[in-house]
Amino acid sequence: MSAGATDLPVLLPYRAPAPIAPSGLAAPVLLGGGTFAAFAILFGASLALAQVTARPAGEGATTVLLRWAPLIFQGFLFNILISFLSMALGTLIGVLVGIAQVSLVAPLRKTAWGLTQFFRNAPWLVLLFYAMFLLPFEFRVFGLTIAFPAWVKAIIGLALPVAANVSEIVRGGVRSIPSGQWESAEALAFTRRQTMWMIILPQAFKRMIPPWMNLYAILTMATTLISVVGIQDGLTITRAALVAESRPELMIPMYTLLLLMFFAYCYPIARATMALERRFNVKA
Amino acid sequence: MASRHQLGEPVVVVAGVEKSFGSFKVLKDVGLIVRRGETVCIIGPSGSGKSTLLRCINGLVPISKGSITVAGREVNDPRLDKLSLRRDVGIVFQQYNLFPHKSALQNVMMAPIHVLKQDKAEVEERARRLLAKVGLSDKLASYPGELSGGQQQRVAIARSLAMNPKVMLFDEVTAALDPETKKEVLVTIQDLAAEGMTCILVTHEMGFAREVADHVYFTDGGLIVEHGPPAELFGAPREERTKAFLDKVL
Ligand SMILES: Nc1ncnc2c1ncn2[C@@H]1O[C@H](COP(=O)(O)OP(=O)(O)O)[C@@H](O)[C@H]1O
Ligand SMILES: [Mg+2]
Numbered sequence: 001m002s003a004g005a006t007d008l009p010v011l012l013p014y015r016a017p018a019p020i021a022p023s024g025l026a027a028p029v030l031l032g033g034g035t036f037a038a039f040a041i042l043f044g045a046s047l048a049l050a051q052v053t054a055r056p057a058g059e060g061a062t063t064v065l066l067r068w069a070p071l072i073f074q075g076f077l078f079n080i081l082i083s084f085l086s087m088a089l090g091t092l093i094g095v096l097v098g099i100a101q102v103s104l105v106a107p108l109r110k111t112a113w114g115l116t117q118f119f120r121n122a123p124w125l126v127l128l129f130y131a132m133f134l135l136p137f138e139f140r141v142f143g144l145t146i147a148f149p150a151w152v153k154a155i156i157g158l159a160l161p162v163a164a165n166v167s168e169i170v171r172g173g174v175r176s177i178p179s180g181q182w183e184s185a186e187a188l189a190f191t192r193r194q195t196m197w198m199i200i201l202p203q204a205f206k207r208m209i210p211p212w213m214n215l216y217a218i219l220t221m222a223t224t225l226i227s228v229v230g231i232q233d234g235l236t237i238t239r240a241a242l243v244a245e246s247r248p249e250l251m252i253p254m255y256t257l258l259l260l261m262f263f264a265y266c267y268p269i270a271r272a273t274m275a276l277e278r279r280f281n282v283k284a
Numbered sequence: 285m286a287s288r289h290q291l292g293e294p295v296v297v298v299a300g301v302e303k304s305f306g307s308f309k310v311l312k313d314v315g316l317i318v319r320r321g322e323t324v325c326i327i328g329p330s331g332s333g334k335s336t337l338l339r340c341i342n343g344l345v346p347i348s349k350g351s352i353t354v355a356g357r358e359v360n361d362p363r364l365d366k367l368s369l370r371r372d373v374g375i376v377f378q379q380y381n382l383f384p385h386k387s388a389l390q391n392v393m394m395a396p397i398h399v400l401k402q403d404k405a406e407v408e409e410r411a412r413r414l415l416a417k418v419g420l421s422d423k424l425a426s427y428p429g430e431l432s433g434g435q436q437q438r439v440a441i442a443r444s445l446a447m448n449p450k451v452m453l454f455d456e457v458t459a460a461l462d463p464e465t466k467k468e469v470l471v472t473i474q475d476l477a478a479e480g481m482t483c484i485l486v487t488h489e490m491g492f493a494r495e496v497a498d499h500v501y502f503t504d505g506g507l508i509v510e511h512g513p514p515a516e517l518f519g520a521p522r523e524e525r526t527k528a529f530l531d532k533v534l
Contacts, residue, residue: 110496184381184440187342188447189370189393202385 004277020266032267039260046252053249065253068241072254076236078263082151082233083220086158090219091212094166099196112167119164125225131157132229152224162219169211173204210277217266217273224262234258291498295451295482296341301350303336303506310336314421318451318484323477323512325493326486328503329529334486337452341484342373355450367399367527374444375453378460380436382428382503388415388439389424392446392453400447407446415444418472426480445476452476454485475502491533494518502526 045257051060100112119127136151139146170178177200185195238258291423296318303311305381310333318525339345343359343366345410352359355372382391396402398441415424418438430435436456444452454473458466470492477483477496487493494514501511502523509521518534521527 178381180377180379180381181383183344184375184377184383186344187370187373187375188443189367189399190395194398196395199383203383 023055025210032271035071036267039256039263043253043256043260045160046256050247050249050253061247061250061253064245064247064250065257068237068238068245068254069257072234072237072241072258075232075235075237076258078231079220079226079233079235079262080265081221082130082158082223082226085155085218086223087216087219089155090159090162091166093163095170097163098167098170098174101167102174102196106190114169116164116167119160122161124158124161124222125228128154128157128161128229131160151226151231152262154229154231157176158219158222158226162215165215166212169208169215170204172211173208174200176207177203210273210280213269213273213276217269220266220269221262234261291322294318295320295322295355296484297335297351297353298341299351301337301340302348302353303333303340303345305349310506311347313341314503314508315350315507316501316508316511320450320482320484322482322498323485323496324499324501325497326484326492326501326503327488327493327529328501328509332503333506334503335455338375338455338484338486341453342375343369344375359447371400371447372450373453374449375455376437376440376444376452376457378456380428380433380440381437382440382443384428386432387425387427388420388431388442389441391428392443392450393472395443396446411442411446414445415439417445417475418442419468431460432465434468437461438467438476441469441472441476451482451484454483454487456486456488458487488533490518490530504529 022117047061047065095117097112100108103109103112103114131153132150135148135156137148139148172222174196181199181203182195185199190199224235227239229232230236235258242254294317298314298316298523301311301314302309314333314337316324326337328334336345340347341354341359343364347360354362354369357364357369359369364468382388383394386394389408389411392414393404396407396410396456397404412421412424415421418441420435420438420442423431423435423439426435428439431439441452441457455472458469461469466489470489471485473485474492474496485493485496497514499511500514500517502517502521502525503508504525510521517526518530521530
């Protein structure tokens with residue numbers, strides 16, 4: 001799971017209905033601990049190396065790093081903020097498109113399917129560029145001018161693939177509910193809409209949570225893409241710090257520091273996802 | 285059973301019904317009449333179209349030809365109000381199909397509240413009464429996953445009854461149950477029939493059919509091969525196919 005999460009995620013097929021087999025409890029913990037330890041060792045070693053190889057005139061590598069760390073952390077927090085907002089927007093749109101994907105109205109269903117496939121199979125960075133350069137920098141509604149800053153456009157750009165993936169998660173979740181549920185609801189004269197919202201979705205919800213959390217972790221890592229379009233996120237600040245210091249030996253410690261922040265945030269989510277999958281698996 | 289209560293006017297009339305799935309003809313010219321208060325059993329080999337027939341009666345599956353009326357309403361009239369039809373026809377499935385995220389009491393209450401828009405307190409009162417009637421007073425708060433098959437099936441029966449149907453359809457409701465729990469469900473159905481509920485049941489329980497039915501239909505290959513009072517159909521079947529089937533299952 002944690003390995004899959006770091007690959008380019010958009011091209012991975014959606015696999016929600018088949019939760020992972022319950023594995024030994026200890027293995028993922030050890031694995032996560034091991035990865036974290038590896039990062040920490042890399043971080044420590046590279047820092048020590050930088051310290052040793054520093055030119056006599058310069059500050060100590062640790063001092064420089066500590067000086068920049070709060071700023072990098074702030075940038076990282078901005079990534080998290082972007083991830084929240086994109087996820088919220090993407091989920092909202094994705095749920096609606098996902099429900100449209102199981103509609104009985106063929107044109108609606110097909111349109112929703114087409115949109116989902118298109119945005120699920122497009123590179124995230126390209127979608128981000130599209131949003132950045134195709135959306136206007138301000139909107140005029142009823143004489144009111146609403147500014148459309150870059151970070152808002154970035155949220156929209158990232159929300160597009162998220163929505164497409166959420167749409168697939170919803171469709172898969174709805175499909176995983178046995179047809180007998182639809183049938184007995186219909187026999188009790190529930191309307192299709194009532195059946196969907198009161199009977200199908202509440203059951204599907206449980207199965208949609210793990211893939212949805214997985215998607216969130218992927219999105220969080222993908223938020224660093226916004227540095228490419230010039231937004232001051234954690235990665236931009238790290239790069240700026242390296243340029244400002246112009247000390248190549250700091251490159252590995254600095255980037256590792258940023259990696260550690262993301263790992264410390266995303267890995268618990270991946271762990272929780274696995275735990276939930278296991279629990280639902282046992283229950284189901 | 286027939287002698288215990290007066291049979292009323294026809295409630296369900298099926299005439300010349302055909303049903304095809306693609307080019308496959310599942311029902312070929314099926315006809316039957318069920319009167320108010322009557323208990324009708326449908327027996328026959330699996331694949332003979334029994335479930336399909338029941339699903340046609342409450343409009344879950346549209347028919348290709350013929351006519352089905354329930355309480356005087358043509359089921360396949362496109363102008364038919366599906367709600368009023370489904371209010372009148374309850375159906376219980378082999379696989380219970382309870383809503384797993386709702387307690388037994390909620391399962392029974394949901395449709396009257398959300399579909400019939402009835403008063404919640406009133407519905408709850410009725411739901412408790414129905415669950416008591418099927419012997420589940422102590423399981424109101426249990427979720428389907430915590431109930432045995434027989435208990436789930438009885439909740440499903442109570443859930444259907446909560447709509448105050450005029451006729452109940454039972455599709456092999458004991459087929460998935462073990463012998464002990466089968467009994468409790470059969471007793472529930474028998475009580476219902478004795479109270480005068482109109483019932484159509486598809487069943488493989490020949491002893492039960494013989495005991496509870498006013499009239500038995502034997503279907504094979506999408507046709508009604510033979511029908512009659514249970515004593516006749518089980519005791520002295522006229523058709524070879526009926527004899528062969530009964531020899532195999534009895
Ligand atoms: N929705 C469907 N689509 C295609 N074939 C179906 C469908 N439902 C039932 N059938 C077919 O119709 C035949 C009769 O099925 P069914 O009514 O379930 O029989 P029974 O209940 O007597 O066993 C079977 O061969 C079954 O495969
Ligand atoms: Mg059947």
